[in-house]
Amino acid sequence: MTVITGDHPAERPTGVPGLRILTGGVTRLWLVALLVGCWEIIARIKQDAYFPPPSTIVRVFHELWFSGPATHLFLTDKALDDFQPSFVNLSCGWALAAVVGLALGVLLGRSGVAREILDPVLQFGRAIPPPTLIPFFIVVFDFGAQMQISTIAFGVIWPVLLNTADGVRTVEKLQLETAEVFGITGATQLLRITLPAAAPKIFAGLRVSLGFALVLMVISELIGSTTGIGAHLISSQQGMELPEMWAGIVLLGILGCLFNAVFALVERRFLSWHSNARGLDS
Amino acid sequence: MLEVENLTHAYGDAPPVVSGIDLEVKPGELVSIVGPSGCGKSTLLRCIAGLQAPTGGRVRLDGKPVDRVPGNLAVVFQDYSRSLFPWMSVRDNVALPLRRRGMNRAQRQENALKALESVGLPGAAAKYPWQLSGGMQQRVAIARALAYGPKFLIMDEPFGSVDAQTREDLEDLVLRVRGNSGMTILLVTHDIDESVYVGDRVVVLSKGPARVRADLSVELPTARDQITTRELPEFVHLRAEVGRLVRGREAADEPKS
Ligand SMILES: Nc1ncnc2c1ncn2[C@@H]1O[C@H](COP(=O)(O)OP(=O)(O)OP(=O)(O)O)[C@@H](O)[C@H]1O
Numbered sequence: 088m089t090v091i092t093g094d095h096p097a098e099r100p101t102g103v104p105g106l107r108i109l110t111g112g113v114t115r116l117w118l119v120a121l122l123v124g125c126w127e128i129i130a131r132i133k134q135d136a137y138f139p140p141p142s143t144i145v146r147v148f149h150e151l152w153f154s155g156p157a158t159h160l161f162l163t164d165k166a167l168d169d170f171q172p173s174f175v176n177l178s179c180g181w182a183l184a185a186v187v188g189l190a191l192g193v194l195l196g197r198s199g200v201a202r203e204i205l206d207p208v209l210q211f212g213r214a215i216p217p218p219t220l221i222p223f224f225i226v227v228f229d230f231g232a233q234m235q236i237s238t239i240a241f242g243v244i245w246p247v248l249l250n251t252a253d254g255v256r257t258v259e260k261l262q263l264e265t266a267e268v269f270g271i272t273g274a275t276q277l278l279r280i281t282l283p284a285a286a287p288k289i290f291a292g293l294r295v296s297l298g299f300a301l302v303l304m305v306i307s308e309l310i311g312s313t314t315g316i317g318a319h320l321i322s323s324q325q326g327m328e329l330p331e332m333w334a335g336i337v338l339l340g341i342l343g344c345l346f347n348a349v350f351a352l353v354e355r356r357f358l359s360w361h362s363n364a365r366g367l368d369s
Numbered sequence: 370m371l372e373v374e375n376l377t378h379a380y381g382d383a384p385p386v387v388s389g390i391d392l393e394v395k396p397g398e399l400v401s402i403v404g405p406s407g408c409g410k411s412t413l414l415r416c417i418a419g420l421q422a423p424t425g426g427r428v429r430l431d432g433k434p435v436d437r438v439p440g441n442l443a444v445v446f447q448d449y450s451r452s453l454f455p456w457m458s459v460r461d462n463v464a465l466p467l468r469r470r471g472m473n474r475a476q477r478q479e480n481a482l483k484a485l486e487s488v489g490l491p492g493a494a495a496k497y498p499w500q501l502s503g504g505m506q507q508r509v510a511i512a513r514a515l516a517y518g519p520k521f522l523i524m525d526e527p528f529g530s531v532d533a534q535t536r537e538d539l540e541d542l543v544l545r546v547r548g549n550s551g552m553t554i555l556l557v558t559h560d561i562d563e564s565v566y567v568g569d570r571v572v573v574l575s576k577g578p579a580r581v582r583a584d585l586s587v588e589l590p591t592a593r594d595q596i597t598t599r600e601l602p603e604f605v606h607l608r609a610e611v612g613r614l615v616r617g618r619e620a621a622d623e624p625k626s
Pocket residue numbers: 380386405406407408409410411412413447
């Protein structure tokens with residue numbers, strides 16, 4: 088089983104967090120700003136229809152989705168139409184994968200028999216590229232949210248499942264023995280010992296699957312949907328509206344960053360013991 | 370209380386590391402076990418605690434065969450730092466086992482704090498184990514076992530990482546707890562002086578495979594004192610005898626007085 092490790096050393100600085108993020112953001116963003124600046128200049132000189140200047144993209148971006156009334160948080164109707172289905176599908180698919188993956192992973196990590204029996208099935212399931220199942224899900228569910236959620240869930244369950252199984256299987260033996268000695272068994276053991284011990288690996292799996300989920304969300308919308316950000320991309324492609332298309336691409340990039348940031352925040356909250364313990368060890 | 374009969378254990382196909390050990394511990398007794406490094410002391414303790422099924426022989430606690438960890442038993446592991454849970458505060462580490470004692474949350478926390486105080490760590494409750502030094506972690510592991518209040522306590526080199534002064538304090542703490550609660554204790558140590566000072570009996574193991582080389586009863590007054598007990602002629606004599614047995618007669622020193 089390949090497993091994504093939960094290691095990310097040399098992070099988690101101490102100090103005033105807000106200030107850190109701000110100065111860190113400034114030092115890391117200058118290259119982005121430089122590239123955008125170059126793009127702007129070149130695009131204006133070249134006047135190429137395929138590569139509109141960033142300023143145009145930003146304007147379209149704003150017009151399309153963020154020029155609504157203040158009572159709607161400046162979101163336009165189109166924004167609600169585009170964001171909502173995408174967001175719902177993504178969250179449901181990912182959450183479903185997380186819950187089922189976690190449960191199966193715990194089962195697999197705990198029971199050698201289950202591992203032996205299920206391993207070939209899992210290896211095969213994992214090897215199937217998730218988009219290839221879209222036709223199947225279309226047949227089963229027809230176009231729509233169910234099909235998209237199934238595609239996402241099936242595609243992103245593997246990192247969670249395999250990482251959870253590995254994390255649960257490799258819990259320090261002495262920690263389990265300690266639990267046994269002190270009568271920490273059953274559900275208490277699972278919740279207080281096994282899952283926290285496996286948490287670094289579980290979170291690594293969840294992080295990877297969140298990235299996959301975004302990809303599969305777009306793919307499923309590109310193929311079979313009239314709503315969502317993917318459908319917006321397709322319709323602007325068909326109308327040759329390149330600034331609109333670019334705005335969609337930028338939006339997806341921003342969404343990806345946003346999800347990552349929120350996830351990192353949650354992870355930091357739950358795993359601070361882990362990174363800190365490692366920090367002091369080395 | 371504890372009866373060990375002809376206990377033998379081998380890991381896999383390797384030659385046995387513990388061979389034919391007979392040992393009986395009476396209720397309220399504190400038995401020290403000494404032996405050269407790697408002779409199989411931890412293995413013996415794991416078999417007694419029910420963490421490891423021995424390949425031969427029998428272990429009984431209160432007349433019942435030990436096939437898994439009995440409920441009235443606690444262990445202070447030699448590898449104390451890995452036996453603490455790094456995702457819990459020190460206080461939660463000590464309090465978690467008290468669930469089994471039917472205490473509510475407040476009672477658990479209170480008892481945990483008391484136990485931490487008794488090992489001299491009242492300030493460490495809110496910290497995490499990895500924020501503490503090795504010696505402090507070791508004391509947390511001791512506090513956890515003591516708070517749990519078992520009838521039978523197994524300690525595997527419990528004072529190895531603490532300074533001399535703290536070590537003496539902890540020895541006295543264990544003696545005091547034993548006196549108050551009538552706990553039965555099996556304590557493995559590398560320190561020959563310590564084995565005599567805390568023990569009612571000292572069991573000396575031989576190396577490869579572990580066998581009982583000698584089982585000496587410690588004829589010292591029950592009330593022990595770090596200074597005066599250690600200058601008693603019986604203490605000095607016994608210490609020398611244990612030392613000779615552990616090191617082998619050839620290399621033995623003459624007793625210093
Ligand atoms: N899980 C294991 N698998 C195989 N061999 C083991 C295992 N645990 C211990 N041994 C071997 O058994 C022997 C006795 O080990 P044990 O840990 O019981 O010794 P010990 O007396 O506690 O040593 P120390 O004083 O260093 O703590 C050693 O030779 C060790 O290599």
